[in-house]
Amino acid sequence: MFSTVSPIDMLIGIGLGSIVLWHVVPVGRTKTRLIAQLVLFAAMTLVLVGYDLSPVRFEGFRGSGPEALPLQAAKLLWWLHLAWALIGLVRIYLVLEGRPREARLLQDLVVGIVYLGMACSMLAFVFGVPIGTLVATSGVVAILLGLALQSTLGDVFSGIALTVGRPYVIGDWILLADGTEGRVAASNWRSTHLRTGSSNIVVIPNSLLAKLALTNVSRPNETHFMMLPLRIAPTRMPSVIVEVMRAALASSNAILQTPAPVVVLLGLDASALAFELQFAVRSPSQRVAARNEVLDRVYRHCKAAGLLLALPPTGGFAGNHPTEETVHPPTVTPLELIDAMPIFGSLVTAEKAALAASAVTRSFERGEVIVREGERLTNLMMIRAGTVARQCNGEPRGFLSPGDCFGETGLLTGSGEACTLEALSRVTAYALDQNAFSGLLADRPALAEDLALHLSQGVVSAPNGANVAGHSDGRVQAVLRSIQTVFHR
Template sequence: MSFPAMLADPAMPLFSLGVIGIIVWHLIPQARANERMLVELVFFGAMTLALIHAHLAPLSYADGGARDVNALLLTSAKILWWVHLAWAIIGIVRLYLILNGKPREARLVQDLIVGVVYLGMGLSVLAFVFGVPIGTLVATSGVVAIILGLALQNTLSDVFSGIALTLGRPYALGDWIDLSDGTEGRVVESTWRSTHILTAESNIAVLPNSVLAKLVLKNVNRPSETHRMSVIVRIAPTRMPSVVCDVMKVVLSNSRTALKEPAPLVSLKTLDAVALEVELQFWVSSISQRMAAKNEILDLVYRHCKSYGLLLATPSDALVAIRDLPTEESAEPPPVTPLQLIKAVPIFQSLDLDEKKALAEAVIVREFSSGEVIGRRDKPATNLAIVRSGVISARMDHEEIARLAPGDYYGGAGLFVDTEEACTLEALENVVVYEIKQQALAALLAERPALTRTLTSALSLRGQQSPKSESQTTSDARGGRVLLSAIQSIFRG
């Protein structure tokens, strides 16, 4: 066929529009999606008008038996028309199929629809351009699909479950999830086939999506990262339940890891001749604080029970005779005298008994009411005071940096130099402290230089600790203070 004859072919305008449309479409940057879609719609409309003008039917197969350039040109023109139709539909899908606030899900749905569009375009080209019997092809492919489906049913199940999980979004990367099979951890990776969970033991648990989709999933990070915890303690019924509740409320108010909002709760569970079972409910800022919070609460329960004269009950499965159980009349609070404190402090271990008694006789017992200021930041702290009972709040620049419980201490920084208190101290509950005056130690320190060095070292170690360090949750955390660790031992004896 001559070139002029080829130009006169009715399919030539259609073919030319198709090729030019592809070139223009690729020249427009992907970021300008609106312009690409408009250009595609314009070229598709022009190609459709060219088809109608040339009396060509793209939705029917017509085989004239010709195998020359005209037939090749017509075939190419029809293929280009189907391609531009598919691209026009895809452009509309990309622009207008939007899920508000869910870009990942929207992209997934768009990709699925685009895949269906391309599949439909391919089948249409086979049927209407090349005359392939689609019915037979679909039947054959159906048999093949069944065979492949049976062979890959587990893989396909994982893939479709992954799609369902992606659309539902019960979790996101970084969320802490708790599954009904006992698996618990943070989601670190999610693929079409599986989800990877970093457990508390620093192991990676890989769960197939088909398995994960069947489990009951609890997302600890939603609607917020705050997590409720409960600790159950058993107290011997030697005091009225209301007194026990008040002490447990002091425990919760003393905690630094338990949030103040929502407010902690104290619930009486059961009461019998053996024990009063109390549940302490509180919230922590994140799931990672669970262990620290539980350790702190148990430590504070022990301290305040010792301080207020409460006794821990025997285990529920222990065999104890009723006559051996403590009662309100027979139970006595554990004595914590100044002499016992002096005996418990390691820096005073080198003293003989008479020296310890003399030092204990010089101890002053001081009491503070709730809300009373115990010490101010701008005043020298020359005395060393040990908290006997109650809760003390330590504030710096109107910000609470610590809460002192029974066994904690404050002051002492000015025993050897005129040093001001590092923070303001305020009683949150009625507080009793044992205070050791500077003068009471003067004679002993003069006779025992080694004792001076030991005491200075202990106070220096305490002063080096940052007031804004992470909440000290257990006696071990507070045990970094040499003197404090020794003082706490009296509450464990």
């Protein structure tokens, strides 16, 4: 059969058939496409060798006109399929290596080199173009292009260096020496894209990035350490103030407790005790929330312990600074706590004063379990001092600090506590019982709706122990019915 078909026609047929097969086989079957391509390329090579049509030497144009064109087309197809076979092998190798970032770089490099080499081979062995003269001429052109594209080439080679060195990968959070920071969103030959904390994209040329000192915050993990300087008036002994700061850090939910936060004394003078809080957060993106919470906890614990914030440092000594001998630490009364709590925001001054008058002081020692999960508290507890740890199903669920309250669901709705509460330090609290609220609800029934609205914003348990779910209006009505049931309204 092959005697009736010329070898050139066979080469052209196999080459075109390989191109058709490449488009017919699904894209996801990469290995199948590569194997078929290699088999057909091997068949083209056997035909060339069998009929003494060497693709690697220029034999002149056999004949002229129509006779020369098919042979040139056959050799061109062979060289093209050689390039595709080499590129396919490189891609398979890089995929098996499992290094996508290097794979992209090496693939681009290999593809460029292969196509350039194949183009030169086609010119030399198919068309007989003198490559030496062409290379000499292209060298001058390359010099001119290099001068014109100096900046772009600098970015490209810097991109190669960054890719090989792997100082970061896509998804890492990096900090540059000029203060720019963000998560690496994309990286290519020309530039690297960072997504900042404000969700903006910063495009940095690779040549500039290669010159800057770079800190990879994501390695070995994204744990990020923060330092927060503070100044406290020297109204108590430094050891007492340090313990208050440790309690503030221990009650923070947004920071990591392992490694343990540290309080560092920086200096002491007549106006202030300067210190630094050192703590870690799980990710750089949590720094703002952690800083805000730590400042809030410091304020609460300082107010609970009667500590005063120091004035900002000035150039000279002006005014009388409070000291341990001259200051009278303020006390936090039940009325002040009631004023600061959102749950009592709808009460008028007289109603708040009536509640404060009925408050009873309660104390819990460190490690004492205040209430267990599912048990009901019949008092609303307002934390005056100390820290309370919460655990749900044996898992930590954060802390309560001075100014927080607990027990409101049990007092107002008759349901059990969602978490076990344990005193992390010595805790002093003001307790309000149901009798204090009965009179208020009797005089002002609308107060029940305000309390129900506040309680429904969190996770509230129904009297039967089931969580109230569904639409927000449904939760409000369910809590309101529970309040009315408890107080027989």
